[in-house]
Amino acid sequence: MLAKRIIPCLDIDGGKVVKGRMFNDLIVAGDPLELAMNYRDQGADELVLLDISATVQGRKTMVELVKRIAGVLDIPFTVGGGVRNLDDARAVLWNGADKVSVNTAAVKNPEMITSLAEVYGAQSVVVSIDARKVKNENYEVYIEGGHKATGLDVIEWAIRATELGAGEILLTSIDMDGTEEGYDIALTSKVSKSLAVPVIASGGGGSPDHIYRVLTEGLADAALAASIFHFNKYSIGKVKEYLKERGVPIRI
Amino acid sequence: MIIGIIDYGASNLFSLKAAFERIGGSVKMVESNIPYELDLLVMPGVGSFGQAASSIEHIRESVIDFINNGGTFVGICLGLHLMFESSEEGPGRGLGLLAGQVKRIRSGKVPHMGWSETRLIENSDLWDGLKNVEYFYYAHSYFPEYFGDGIKALVDYGEKMPAMVQKGNLIGVQFHPEKSGIPGQLLLRNIINTVKK
Numbered sequence: 001m002l003a004k005r006i007i008p009c010l011d012i013d014g015g016k017v018v019k020g021r022m023f024n025d026l027i028v029a030g031d032p033l034e035l036a037m038n039y040r041d042q043g044a045d046e047l048v049l050l051d052i053s054a055t056v057q058g059r060k061t062m063v064e065l066v067k068r069i070a071g072v073l074d075i076p077f078t079v080g081g082g083v084r085n086l087d088d089a090r091a092v093l094w095n096g097a098d099k100v101s102v103n104t105a106a107v108k109n110p111e112m113i114t115s116l117a118e119v120y121g122a123q124s125v126v127v128s129i130d131a132r133k134v135k136n137e138n139y140e141v142y143i144e145g146g147h148k149a150t151g152l153d154v155i156e157w158a159i160r161a162t163e164l165g166a167g168e169i170l171l172t173s174i175d176m177d178g179t180e181e182g183y184d185i186a187l188t189s190k191v192s193k194s195l196a197v198p199v200i201a202s203g204g205g206g207s208p209d210h211i212y213r214v215l216t217e218g219l220a221d222a223a224l225a226a227s228i229f230h231f232n233k234y235s236i237g238k239v240k241e242y243l244k245e246r247g248v249p250i251r252i
Numbered sequence: 253m254i255i256g257i258i259d260y261g262a263s264n265l266f267s268l269k270a271a272f273e274r275i276g277g278s279v280k281m282v283e284s285n286i287p288y289e290l291d292l293l294v295m296p297g298v299g300s301f302g303q304a305a306s307s308i309e310h311i312r313e314s315v316i317d318f319i320n321n322g323g324t325f326v327g328i329c330l331g332l333h334l335m336f337e338s339s340e341e342g343p344g345r346g347l348g349l350l351a352g353q354v355k356r357i358r359s360g361k362v363p364h365m366g367w368s369e370t371r372l373i374e375n376s377d378l379w380d381g382l383k384n385v386e387y388f389y390y391a392h393s394y395f396p397e398y399f400g401d402g403i404k405a406l407v408d409y410g411e412k413m414p415a416m417v418q419k420g421n422l423i424g425v426q427f428h429p430e431k432s433g434i435p436g437q438l439l440l441r442n443i444i445n446t447v448k449k
Contacts, residue, residue, distance in 0.1 A: 002360070002409060003367045003387060040433075045367055071270055076389060076431050096266040098391070098431065121300045121330070123363040123391040124264075167363045167393070198365050221361065251367045251387040 003251040004215045004243070005045035005222035006236055007200060008229045010035055012081070013053045015061045019178065019227050029230040036069045039229065042236035044075060045251060048170070048200075048224060050101070051081030052145065063091050070096020080128055080170075089116055093124065101126040101170055104143040107150055107157070110164055117165025126200075127166035129158060131187055132174045139187055146174045154187070155194050162197050169195060170224065173203035180206025180227060188218035200224050208234060208242035215248055253444055256282040256290040258315070258331075260307035264298050268328070271430035275441050286314045291447050293318055297329025297428060301354065301394070302342020304330055315347060324421045324447045325349070329392055332417070332424035341394045349422055352398040359410025363393045368407050370415045370427065376404040378418060378442045386435045388415070388427035395426060 010017045010032050017029045029035075036047055049069065051062045059082055066079050079092040080101025089100045100120075106113050106127050116125045130146045131139040131154045139154035158169050171191050173184035183204045192199040198221035201214045205225035214220045228234050237252075244250045255272050257265055259281045269279045272294075280287055293315065295308075308315070319325050327335045334346045339354035346354075357364055367387040372379050388407075395413040402419030406412045407426065417424040423443060429436035 001369045002364065002390075003369075005366050067266075070266055073267075074271065074274075074431065074433050074436060076391070076428075077267075093264055094266070096264065096270075098264060098267065118300065119303065120298065122393060123365060124298065167391075168365060196361055197363065198361050221366065 001249050003045070003249045004220075005200075006211070006239060006250075007046045007048055007222050007224045008039045008044050008236065009048040009050060009202070009224045009226045011050050011052050011226065012062065012065065014057070015065060017230065018052070019230060032065055033068055033072070035230065037072055039236060040073055040075055043240060043252065044236050046076040046078065046222070047073060048078045048080070048101070051079075053082070063095055066092050066097055067095040078126055080126065086112065086115055093120060099124045099126050099168070101128045103128040103130065106161065107141065107143050107152065110160065113161055113164040113166055117167070122165050122167035125166050126168045126170050127158075127161040128170040128172070129154060129161075130172050130174050131184075133184070133187070137186065142174060155191060158191050159194055162195055166197060168198045168200065170200045170202060176204025177202075178227065179204050182206065182210040183214035183218055183220075183223070185213055185218040188214055188220050192219035192221070198222065208239045211239055212243055212246055212248065215243065253277045253291050253447070254280060254287075254289050255292045255294060256280050256286060257294045257296055258282045258308065258311070260299065260304050265296055268294065268296050268430045271437065271440060275437060275444065277444060282311070284311060286311065286318050290318070290323065292324050292326065292444070295325070295327045295331030295334055297327075297331045299330060300342055301330065301333055301339040301346075302344050304334060305342070305344025305346060308334065309344070312347065319349065319421060322421060324423065326443060327424040328430075329426060329428055332426055333394060333396060335422065335424050336396050336398070339394055350396070350398060350417065350419070350424070351400060352396050354394050355397045356394055357392070357409065357413075363391055364409045365391050367432075368409060368427075370405050370407050372405050374404050376416070376418050377446055378404070378416065378423065378439060380442050381438050382435055387432070388429070388435060389431045390427045392426060
């Protein structure tokens with residue numbers, strides 16, 4: 001039986017872990033290496049590192065950081081944020097990431113997904129989609145850190161991305177991000193039902209029950225969360241126990 | 253213990269190297285020649301079959317010689333697929349060490365990605381210290397349709413797939429021990445121990 005995955009996420013700016021709300025208002029949440037080791041020991045099923053720094057200097061420190069973290073992890077490791085081209089992807093994959101996550105660059109240049117999948121295999125290619133609710137229960141794809149609308153429909157783009165070679169979709173609800181009020185269940189289930197690849201739900205996870213709901217009603221294969229773990233509101237172990245007691249297949 | 257990891261240019265040998273070093277192995281990257289002092293030769297598991305098959309073509313014969321001379325060979329994930337003759341994933345030939353076809357996964361979401369319960373079906377020294385059912389980490393879209401000798405563990409993903417094969421000096425695993433936390437580390441340690449015997 002395949003277990004549902006619990007994935008802590010580290011948003012990195014200038015070498016530090018930060019956490020925002022609805023893609024803004026950053027607060028510093030700690031040292032990335034320390035948090036990575038801590039989550040590994042708590043039983044995280046995977047770790048995601050997203051570079052959200054805006055400066056060139058920040059990006060350079062990122063590759064170094066990937067290497068340091070990869071050196072201490074014995075669980076899968078996904079890195080994204082600011083991956084603009086094949087060279088950027090190569091830099092993170094050659095420094096210890098197992099998967100690379102692409103967002104803005106994939107929208108601007110969809111063939112990039114295919115090139116990545118051909119070289120590294122689909123299982124190493126995650127397409128990250130930032131979704132904002134628009135009218136009639138539809139969702140629009142936003143890029144550039146959630147700041148720019150694309151006019152693309154989330155479901156259509158997700159299907160296209162998998163046809164191009166994405167092995168997994170990391171789906172973030174911009175509306176729920178950082179609110180800790182729960183994942184967007186409707187969005188997640190809609191996307192998951194439309195795809196033949198795994199979906200990682202992100203944005204809004206604030207309690208074990210939110211995670212339970214997105215993994216069951218929301219049909220997500222994995223749940224990503226940041227704030228609830230960073231600020232020690234819940235340990236990963238506690239969340240996993242909660243899920244297991246309710247019959248969710250979980251690795252403990 | 254000197255462990256050679258075949259580098260076919262498809263990234264992330266970093267994790268595998270780090271995992272072997274953590275348990276006291278000394279790692280050499282193998283690109284063209286196979287150093288004679290190797291105790292163990294590992295075919296890692298990243299990339300796609302077609303690309304990997306063409307990248308290993310030039311060392312194919314030396315790998316087979318290493319094995320014929322009694323060297324222990326370990327294939328991980330795609331490395332397991334390369335132990336077979338061919339794959340639906342792409343053109344090119346594998347090492348042909350085991351007879352069978354590598355097929356696309358036919359059930360569930362593909363890739364099969366994440367931690368799956370893996371069941372030991374026949375005793376193996378590679379499983380020492382592990383429970384009969386353990387979680388290991390998988391990330392693959394293809395699997396060898398192999399029902400021959402040496403299947404030691406299975407994973408059930410809608411249909412049963414070989415998770416670990418051990419036949420003489422050949423070892424193949426579909427999961428990634430280097431990404432499978434403590435059970436993974438134990439398995440790698442057991443692999444090293446079988447070579448020492």
